[in-house]
Amino acid sequence: MTPTPDDPAGLGHRAAVALVFGSSAAVLVVEIVALRLLAPYLGLTLETSTLVIGIALAAIALGSWGGGRIADLTGPRRLIGPALGISGAVVALTPAVLRTTAEAAPGALLPAAMLTIMVPGTLLSAVTPMATKLRLDSLERTGTVVGQLSGVGTLGAIVGTVVTGFVLISRVPVTAILLGLGATLVLAALPMMWAARSRGGTAALALAVGAGGLAAAVAPGGCDVETTYHCANVETAPNGSTTLVLDNLRHSAVDLDDPRYLEFEYIRAIASVTDTAFPEGEAVDAYHLGAGGLTIPRYLAAERPGTRSVVSEIDGGVVRIDEQRLGLGHVPGVDVRVEDGRLGLRRLADDSRDLVVGDAFGGVSVPWHLTTREALADVRRVLRPDGVYVANLIDYGEQRFARAEVATMRAVFDNVMIAGQAGDVGLDSPFGSDGGNLVAIASDRPLDPAAIRAAMDRRDTGWTVRDPAGTAAWVGDAQVLTDDYAPVDQLLQPYTNTAG
Template sequence: MNSPSSDVAVPPAPSQPAAARALPNGLAAFLVFYSSGAVLVLETAALRLVGPYVGVTLQVTSSVIGIALAAIAYGSWAGGWLSDRRNPRTLLAPALVLSGIATAITLPMVRYAGEVLRGGAVSGVLLLVVVAVFVPAMLLSAVSPMVIKLQLADLRRTGQVVGRLSGIGTLGAVTATLVTGFVLVAALPSTVILFGLAATLGITGIALGVYLHRQDRATVPGAPRVRAALAVLGLVGAGLITVAPDPCDVETAYHCARVEVDPGRASGRTLLLNSAQHSYVDLADPTHLEYAYTRWIGAVADVVAPEGQRLDALHLGGGGFTVPRYLTATRPGTDNLVFEIDGGLVELSEQRLGVRQGPDLRAVVGDARMLVAGEATDSRDYVVGDAFGHLVVPWHLATREMAAEIRRVTRPGGVYVQNVIDYPPLRFIRSEVATVAAEFGHVALIAPPEALAGERGANFLIVASDAPLPLAAIRARLDDGNEPASLLSGGDLTDFAGEALVLTDDYAPVDQLLATA
């Protein structure tokens, strides 16, 4: 009797697909190094792309880092998943070419979306950052798991292969971060950086595709259609780039800068940094002070040193050099020393805003915190703090330790004025008043009445000295102005500051204090 199994045909075991051929070790290392580095170049450039529309705050920086990390995570996951289902050799070249196209399209997409999402709303920041970085970073992050899959021919060496390629990828990211931050951003506009990255990605992908095709001597199914689709995407991206709005006249190492002519004043020029009004200059009349806070600075200067009396003035932040030009015009012989971190902004001011350096005006390029430390004690009559990163005072210029350095540099009887921007509920200005008051013996605050009432955001001017302030004279000068301005001092200012946090180098959450509740 035959066994039951003898009448049943046993199907043959399914044939296992041949393992994909590994790449040469040098090529594998290059692809992992290059793709990982390209993600960090893109991340750095993305921060500069979104800055003109949403600023360069801690929240924006955190969003760029967070979205980039999310793109890396999803890209690595997707790359590994695809590698288990398709021959990674057929995926590598398209991934690189697509990432190049996505990088090229990033610029026009950010500029179009930025005009719609302009402002500092959290949702707008996150959405614009996603547009700027997510897709190309995800495509690039899929390359490493594809390469690793190809190189895992010997299971006894998986740890060595994965560890070596992971280390090479990290080295690529570190190298790209340093090169971009120290070299590329200083030498090239972000537009050129992105276009260069897109071009090298595309060329690398095409070259890799040709190499692998010759090695495998086989045509990938659907390759002509894929190449045609990629070509169409590239043409669409090129077309968008040519018509995308450009918010910059000049892109410096720190800012997207533009100078606009005032339609109501032929000689008036407005300097915009990252699309925010930063300075106003009248080329024909350096005594014209357009903005209220500059008039307040001028009023305090007029009280400290009557017109015609020279001053030794130190300016933390140059911008359009409005106040240094005013002091020079009203007090011949004044020595204006300006610390400006952005050398490109100094050049733009010289070219477009009528700034002329000489015995009465010297601009030193560098970080004000470090430069102030090198100034002589009791060397300045008037110190003007007007440094901003977008609309935020850099945190290291807002601490008690910085106020102590300024006090050291200021002569007995000299005055320090600090421009601060804040919004309801006014947490930052309260803390900054408390911080300056912790070092200076006499402090006052000038601001619009409705801003002090918490009805709107505005500029605030802190006035500080170790000598009693000429409050009556300052009040009289403010009353001569066209707009109402409150002057708080003594108990009123103490009540305004309340129990506000004194900012220190160890703890200065400036961006969080500025966030509206």
């Protein structure tokens, strides 16, 4: 990159294209991977996505404006190396910074996220106007140079998005992606900084990348497995059961030797509904939205021999964990399909299921398209006339999402009831709290709330169930969710520990 009569600035065409392409791609990689890092703590919601996209766009705007301004005021060539290098150091430190902040000081997570996205995003976005200024050797070529490099930058952003979303996330842990990107940016910066005699700066950047790797190795909040949608961990309890943890939420507890082992209260409540809704020991045709640790499908297979269960799980990584880590690869009568639940529902025949179990809603994010009146109409379509839909809901505070979802069920089914701790379903009780797990029960046939309550008592849940009239009172004037209007992310209130 030495000056020549054809290139007085000393930046060749290929070098400029590579710098603009790579820096633009890196901005989008950081944006997408930041969503993955924040999802376990903020949820993979519309609000989280909007926040990250907004920060990234602000960084691009600031970098483009600032880079162009600086390029007009000073020689930009000596600034490109530091911009790449500092970006690489920040990117490499991002996994450790965000995870440590989320665990140690949750209130500071958003400012930390803004800094770790804004700093590299701004510096990398400044590369394009600086490289463009270096390539402008005559006014006659201004349009050509600006247009070419602008197009190259857009192409780089597209490639960064596609490669990250379709290739990297499914094959490489998030930490490795960011460490690799950080190291690549620093390596790209070293020759330019070395040529500018910035020896101390090059050493500091290399050390920062190494520190990022070491910090990521010891930072809290890591994953045993990073799936397409979750940060997954598998924990073994003293009693020998195995717990599947997805995004810091305990989803399933499994005893490989005892499929009737039901640890979580909401799972015991769902089992209580199935115990009372169908004759004892009778096989049923069931469909499950969400796999988790296959707790209910295994329970039904053991308790009701001959039961056939179809399970739709969108995350193939969860299915692999079930097979490889939990030893659940061959459960008799259980057909696990890696597919979106809404699409899985469409593939089922009318009047083909006795039972549909919805357990796809997490504590910090909800697949909204499974909550709507249209989705529930599909559930009703696949159920036989005396079939039952039972769903696990998680909500806190005013429980606006849970109430809206039950209101939507009431718009589709003839009989709907809500079960949970008495305080959570609008009754005074020593068990009262401000939210958590609830189980909604919907059917076109009447179900016996007293029988369900008795079954839950036998399973020691401490829960109660409200009859359809009491459920209607609990729902109040909550809105019905539709495909056209389902602001689930805004209705859902995540858990907030206000103790102390």
